[in-house]
Amino acid sequence: MxxxxxxxxxxxxxxxxxxxxxxxxxxxxxxxxxxxxxxxxxxxxxxxxxxxxxxxxxxxxxxxxxxxxxxxxxxxxxxxxxxxxxxxxxxxxxxxxxxxxxxxxxxxxxxxxxxxxxxxxxxxxxxxxxxxxxxxxxxxxxxxxxxxxxxxxxxxxxxxxxxxxxxxxxxxxxxxxxxxxxxxxxxxxxxxxxxxxxxxxxxxxxxxxxxxxxxxxxxxxxxxxxxxxxxxxxxDRMGRAMPPVDLRALMGASAEAQRWDDVAERCLTCGNCTMVCPTCFCTTMEEVTDLTGDHAERWQRWDSCFDLDFSLLHGGPVRATPRSRYRQWLTHKLSTWYDQFDSSGCVGCGRCVTWCPVGIDITEEAAALHDELAERLRRQERESGARRDGTETER
Ligand code: SF4
Ligand code: SF4
Structure with missing residues (x-):
């Protein structure tokens, strides 16, 4: 019962x-x-x-x-x-x-x-x-x-x-x-x-x-x-954690971060992370015909924002570099997904970390972006403090 x-x-x-x-x-x-x-x-x-x-x-x-x-x-x-x-x-x-x-x-x-x-x-x-x-x-x-x-x-x-x-x-x-x-x-x-x-x-x-x-x-x-x-x-035994910060705001403030160059050195743009991700949904269309031209089919198949063709418009791809493609993926997952679907695009399953052939870790990348932003804000604070001090000394 x-x-x-x-x-x-x-x-x-x-x-x-x-x-x-x-x-x-x-x-x-x-x-x-x-x-x-x-x-x-x-x-x-x-x-x-x-x-x-x-x-x-x-x-x-x-x-x-x-x-x-x-x-x-x-x-x-x-x-x-x-x-x-x-x-x-x-x-x-x-x-x-x-x-x-x-x-x-x-x-x-x-x-x-x-x-x-x-x-x-x-x-x-x-x-x-x-x-x-x-x-x-x-x-x-x-x-x-x-x-x-x-x-x-x-x-x-x-x-x-x-x-x-x-x-x-x-x-x-x-x-x-x-x-x-x-x-x-x-x-x-x-x-x-x-x-x-x-x-x-x-x-x-x-x-x-x-x-x-x-x-x-x-x-x-x-x-x-x-x-x-x-x-x-x-x-209490989670293997990893995202930095406890507003990830949406972090991504918004990190568009020109140097860390993107670092991860681009390691990323193979293989798209494994998007294939294993349970929320990634992008597809493309393929049309196939037989040799006679009398029969054609349209197929929908998974696509990946890591593919060069994914952002192809007339004249070439919009995101031509690994830096821009990794940035697009992470920024969409953690930030702009909210604008479209009112939630994060990441549920923390860890698949993209496990199945990345070079071991790129989304939590490590987010933490590095956070550290870089925090350092940038501290530097700006120091510089504006120095400017304030200089102005007061001149007076
Ligand atoms: S699985 Fe790893 S190497 Fe492949 S595209 Fe994703 S982050 Fe880059
Ligand atoms: S950890 Fe997040 S981004 Fe990575 S595969 Fe899982 S849901 Fe997707």
């Missing part, structure tokens, strides 16, 4: 039953699993495919799997993918055009039924990232219809964090390891002498309906307390 607060406890069989129930509802269950030396997101047929017994060690430019003795399923950090791979896929056909035998051209919009997803193991930072993409892709005047349809049908099972990674900094971006909104069910994994279990909280009517069909027991006080303590402890 669920308790009056909409909580219950599942054991491993209950987790299996959750996957079966969601599959029986006609959903494609997607969750973390181990493949190719990483925890990736993939369709799951059974809960056994979750990464039981695997954790991760991450650092700037570094990621590796490590075995865990406790057999936990959700004790890993964010991997190279995010849920945007499913809600906002890398490539999507929008329409095709065919020339008929009479020479007339017919355009067929690409519309097929979107999968009804169930995401199992969504981290709290990724819940916030999905909320950001909701605003960008489905909350404005021009809706991305494919995204909106996939999103409307998605059932989200969050997994609260108890093992933050060395590149995580969600707390300093206003989030945290606890799931507070945007989920149908939220799991907190507990492994101790009393066994391996999952505290479940209900976040929606759909979540309550699913939970009601699962083998479960009432949430006991010990499990609740252990789960809360583990999440609270994770809050």
């Amino acid at each position: 669920t308790g009056s607060t909409g909580t219950a406890v599942l054991d491993r069989n209950g987790l299996d039953a959750l996957v079966k129930e969601l599959t029986a509802q006609g959903r494609m269950v997607v969750g973390p699993t181990v493949r190719d030396g990483a925890v990736v997101l993939s369709e799951l047929a059974t809960a056994d495919q979750l990464p039981f017994g695997w954790g991760t060690e991450v650092e700037a430019g570094r990621y590796r799997l490590v075995p865990r003795a406790d057999g936990a399923a959700f004790a890993h950090t964010t991997g190279p993918q995010s849920w945007k791979s499913f809600l906002h896929p890398q490539r999507e056909k929008l329409w095709s055009a065919d020339r008929a035998s009479d020479g007339r051209l017919g355009v067929t919009p690409e519309h097929h039924e979107q999968p009804s997803y169930a995401f199992l193991g969504v981290r709290p930072c990724d819940l916030r990232a999905i909320a950001v993409q909701d605003r960008v892709l489905a909350g404005g005047h021009y809706e991305d219809t494919g995204y909106a349809e996939r999103r409307r049908g998605a059932f989200l099972v969050a997994a609260e964090c108890t093992e933050p990674g060395a590149t995580c900094f969600c707390v300093s971006m206003g989030g945290g390891p606890a799931a507070d909104a945007g989920f149908d069910l939220a799991l907190t994994e507990v492994v101790d002498d009393a066994g391996h279990r999952f505290l479940v909280r209900v976040g929606s009517d759909a979540g309550a309906d699913v939970l009601a069909r699962l083998p479960r027991r009432a949430a006991d006080a010990a499990t609740r307390t252990t789960a809360r303590e583990a999440v609270d402890a994770a809050r």
Whole structure:
């Protein structure tokens, strides 16, 4: 039975039953699993495919799997993918055009039924990232219809964090390891002498309906307390932090900072950071035709502001240097995103730090920009003080 607060406890069989129930509802269950030396997101047929017994060690430019003795399923950090791979896929056909035998051209919009997803193991930072993409892709005047349809049908099972990674900094971006909104069910994994279990909280009517069909027991006080303590402890063990300053104002005051030259020396402009980022949303269009010229297709695919072509206008790219492209990315993430979407574009998941091949760290860059600005303001203060002193001496 669920308790009056909409909580219950599942054991491993209950987790299996959750996957079966969601599959029986006609959903494609997607969750973390181990493949190719990483925890990736993939369709799951059974809960056994979750990464039981695997954790991760991450650092700037570094990621590796490590075995865990406790057999936990959700004790890993964010991997190279995010849920945007499913809600906002890398490539999507929008329409095709065919020339008929009479020479007339017919355009067929690409519309097929979107999968009804169930995401199992969504981290709290990724819940916030999905909320950001909701605003960008489905909350404005021009809706991305494919995204909106996939999103409307998605059932989200969050997994609260108890093992933050060395590149995580969600707390300093206003989030945290606890799931507070945007989920149908939220799991907190507990492994101790009393066994391996999952505290479940209900976040929606759909979540309550699913939970009601699962083998479960009432949430006991010990499990609740252990789960809360583990999440609270994770809050205090973030691997990194953004400098505690107004990042929006910092970016606005740093347009001509010397630090951009420094980071441009290291940045390969490979675009990895934008590909792994769960909030980056930019796309471009590609038109392809067959050799006869009778069939054409329009595809939407992810693009990156690190690509030279991204800002190509007549006469050349607007942002021709690595300095200008990195500055554009960071300034948009931390500052101008507010102007467009009323939030930060960064949720502190740490993926861009982990998966940057040269280990460029967004928190380190923001801190360096802050130090440079503080030094510039001190120098200006000293110079204006000296001018004031000089004026008074002359008098
Ligand atoms: S910051 Fe790193 S991941 Fe991003 S474009 Fe530069 S080298 Fe690539
Ligand atoms: S900018 Fe980096 S840390 Fe922030 S949300 Fe994107 S990938 Fe995560």
